[in-house]
Amino acid sequence: MALLGRNKLGLVDGSCTKESYLENLWNHWERVNAIVLSWLMNSVSSGLLGGIMYASSAHAVWNDLHERFDKVDGSISYNLHKEIAMLSQGTTSASAYFSRLKDLWEEFEALVPAPRCDCPKSRELVVHLQKLKLFQFLMGLNDSNGQARSQILLMSPMPSVNQAYVMVISDESQKSVANNTGLLRANPTSGTNQYDVAMLTKIGGNNQRLTRKNFNLFCEGCKIRGHSKENYYKVVGYPPEYRERKMNTNTHSAYIMLSDIGI
Numbered sequence: 001m002a003l004l005g006r007n008k009l010g011l012v013d014g015s016c017t018k019e020s021y022l023e024n025l026w027n028h029w030e031r032v033n034a035i036v037l038s039w040l041m042n043s044v045s046s047g048l049l050g051g052i053m054y055a056s057s058a059h060a061v062w063n064d065l066h067e068r069f070d071k072v073d074g075s076i077s078y079n080l081h082k083e084i085a086m087l088s089q090g091t092t093s094a095s096a097y098f099s100r101l102k103d104l105w106e107e108f109e110a111l112v113p114a115p116r117c118d119c120p121k122s123r124e125l126v127v128h129l130q131k132l133k134l135f136q137f138l139m140g141l142n143d144s145n146g147q148a149r150s151q152i153l154l155m156s157p158m159p160s161v162n163q164a165y166v167m168v169i170s171d172e173s174q175k176s177v178a179n180n181t182g183l184l185r186a187n188p189t190s191g192t193n194q195y196d197v198a199m200l201t202k203i204g205g206n207n208q209r210l211t212r213k214n215f216n217l218f219c220e221g222c223k224i225r226g227h228s229k230e231n232y233y234k235v236v237g238y239p240p241e242y243r244e245r246k247m248n249t250n251t252h253s254a255y256i257m258l259s260d261i262g263i
Contacts (some may be wrong), residue, residue, distance in 0.1 A: 003036070007218045012062035033058050040065075072111050080108050088140040094172060098165050101137060133161045145171065 001008040010016030011033055016028050019176045036058040041049060044065070052061045084104045089097040114129055115122040148171035152164050159167070 002039070008032065008036050011058045012040075014172065017059075027067065077108070077111055080104065084108060086109050088205060089142045089145075094168050095164070097140060098137065103139065105133060112150065130160065131158065134164055137161055137164060141168065144175075149172065191230065213229065 004014060009190075016032075018026055033056075038056065040058060040061050041052060045050070048065075052064065055061045055064075064195055084101070085096075086100055087104065115125055134152075138152065141149055145168055148168045152159060152167060
């Protein structure tokens with residue numbers, strides 16, 4: 001791609017030879033050939049430089065590398081197909097799983113290309129291959145995406161792989177929002193002050209929890225929530241049947257405050 005973008009591909013594929021130009025342009029051709037040779041040497045590993053550093057033609061170097069490395073045998077295709085078949089989401093996100101699967105598909109198609117003609121049979125084969133990709137993607141998903149997978153399989157016509165991926169990501173996002181909302185609702189101390197938290201802690205050695213009934217009330221006498229000034233014994237007076245509660249070393253200090261309001 002870099003050679004084609006720089007209009008230098010002809011020096012490596014043999015279409016731009018030195019003899020095809022006038023003799024007074026041969027020096028210019030040599031300079032361009034040297035530039036392409038330097039690009040090739042900078043693009044290969046250091047272990048391959050020994051076989052190409054003394055070459056005088058970029059076309060000869062290109063052919064040598066092509067004969068040595070442009071080989072696709074059954075073992076390469078087999079290993080790549082096996083990796084695709086065994087790939088699953090696991091502990092990764094659906095986005096990372098799909099990206100890895102898409103990279104493997106593109107690599108496999110570069111080695112084993114699908115038919116590219118526009119005949120009806122070729123179009124049917126391409127549609128069939130796309131459906132196999134969809135099944136492969138759905139099979140590798142975790143069980144947590146089972147609902148989205150079932151919805152995709154029930155669709156008619158079946159969506160493409162990219163459309164199925166968007167549906168799975170949307171389902172994961174909705175589950176994440178629902179889980180976060182549930183956590184916020186389950187937090188008993190959300191939006192309360194320190195006194196509200198103290199009302200929910202255990203008193204003394206008992207494991208009983210005090211109710212938060214009437215915690216919206218506010219007493220102007222003691223500046224504490226949970227009761228009004230009309231129910232504060234230190235203001236309105238203690239009833240005749242009131243008995244002082246005994247204290248022990250394990251009793252929380254909040255026990256005294258609660259006794260003043262008749263709790």
